[in-house]
Amino acid sequence: MVDIENVTFSWPGKQEFQVGIDRFSLADSERLLLLGPSGSGKSTLLSLVTGIVSPQQGMVNILGTNLGSLSGSARDRFRAEHFGIIFQMFNLLPYGTAIDNVMLPLQFAPERSNRAAHSGGARHEAHRLLTALGIDETLHNQPAAELSVGQQQRVAAARALIGSPQIIIADEPTSALDRNRQQDFLKLLFSQTAKSGSSVLMVSHDDSHQKWFDRVIYLPEIIKTGETS
């Protein structure tokens, strides 16, 4: 699914601060938890995996495609097609309705759009996911800004899941939720990914979620950060 080898990367304008990853991989249908404090390079890792940035050296291979061989816009299309991304919070377009937010990625991903259409139509699939994630039917046409934080996070999950992308990326998805809701959220999320067979790559600083995952990696073990010599 995901293979990263001998990668070094530094953000533009911060050349002196470098991130290095010798080896990182994610298997088919695997649930992987990345643990680490902030500043341990998780944003960088996620940006590399999703092809938003390209490494200065090394190889990022996703689903058999070397991201380095793709142009910028091809990487954008690739990302839209194969990744569903859930952010920490505030990740919905606030003016859009829940249903529009969920259907949005399909605009950029023809394959996901096709899959959604085959399971009863895009709109139907969006409604199904929202309901499955515990969003009441009456809220589907509400602007996202009017939903509670917990509800927004479920809408975001539905948006990541629609059209069954191969990889679900979750960046601290539960940190805005209280304990009970965190458990509920993960349970609902995993019941859906199990159905679609997607791999899950989740980043967190909270180690209480370990039991949900097949594998746990401590970020400082795979990411070397430091000044360049």
Added chain:
Amino acid sequence: MIVLRLALQSLRNRWITAVLTILSIALSVGLLLGVEKVRSAARDSFSSTISGTDLIIGARTGDIQLLLYSVFRLGNATNNMSWKSFSDIAKRSEIKWIVPLSLGDSHRGFRVLATTGDYFKYYKFRDHRALTFANGNKFDDLFDTVIGADVAKALHYQLDDKIIISHGISAIGQKHDTTPFRVSGILKKTGTPVDKTLHISLKAMEAIHVDWRTGYKMPGHSTPAAILRRMPLQTKAITAALVGLKSRMQIFTMQRFVNNYRAEPLSAIIPGLTLYKMWSLVGTAEKALIAVSALVVITAILGMMIMIFSTLNERRREISILRSVGAGPLTIIGLLISEAMILTALGIITGTGILYALLLASRSAIDQHYGIYLTITAPTQNEYLALGAILLGGFIAGLLPAWRAYQVSLADGMIVRK
């Protein structure tokens, strides 16, 4: 299309700035088109003041001055032209028609023009249109007058009303009060200085000056109208003459003949040429006016650019979210550019609407005060070009913020800014 719907929802959320931007573009578009409309209307009404006249002849003077006082009734002739020269020229074989004009008196601020009945036949304006009567007929009796449409409207005159002509053109001039005139005809509106003129016969002009010497009425002298009617009145001098030639080929020959006329220093001008000369004098001011309104348009577009730039920070999240779900740079750039173009287009539509509404509302007032008749027509090709240029300006104004937004979204990476 969901992306478009979300973009419109985002715009709706910023509706106050959006509406203000549209208004500022609308006002500048209205100004630009308005200036253009008034300019072309002024030019039209100016150049259509006289048509079908080959030459205007008067005492030796500057071209423009002769045109101004003979056709536009502006200023005064420095000298008159003798009746002898007039009849001499009138006898020439090239002449098809010749109409004498005599100016100098006024009525309540409107000029009085003494001429012959031929004036109504040969004077043409705007594409060879002849004068037509709204009411009544041309002068028949010695003390008949034909008044222009504006005179009738402004002074509420009707047929058979009696009016008194003042000597000279100042409001405090002595009055020809022993010789009242009867309104025998009212002309239809022409949009030319004819509308502001009272026409009398050359004989009447002589008649009302019988008791006058060197510009003043002789005390104690007052010849009754009945006697004046029987007097043999002979015009001694006129201000100018309008000439039509049998062939346009003879214009320059005839002009040279008049300019070299021995017995009296005279000038002959070709009206079209002199109108053009005069308009090019005004042309500089005209260009300055257009430049100023173009600058106003540019300012409005810059304002929109600033507006889009300033909302960029608050939209950074929106853009990162779109990027994270797969929107490519073209989508982001397209969104911002289409927002700029939608605002510009709405501004153009609103501005054009406001302008036409204003034109409709103020048309008669402008006509009355400035004698410029604004025809309400669809935008001309030039105006469409200007509107197209403004839309292009909107496109360019969207380009820079769009490019900036894309750069920012790249630098933000996967971090969704709060």
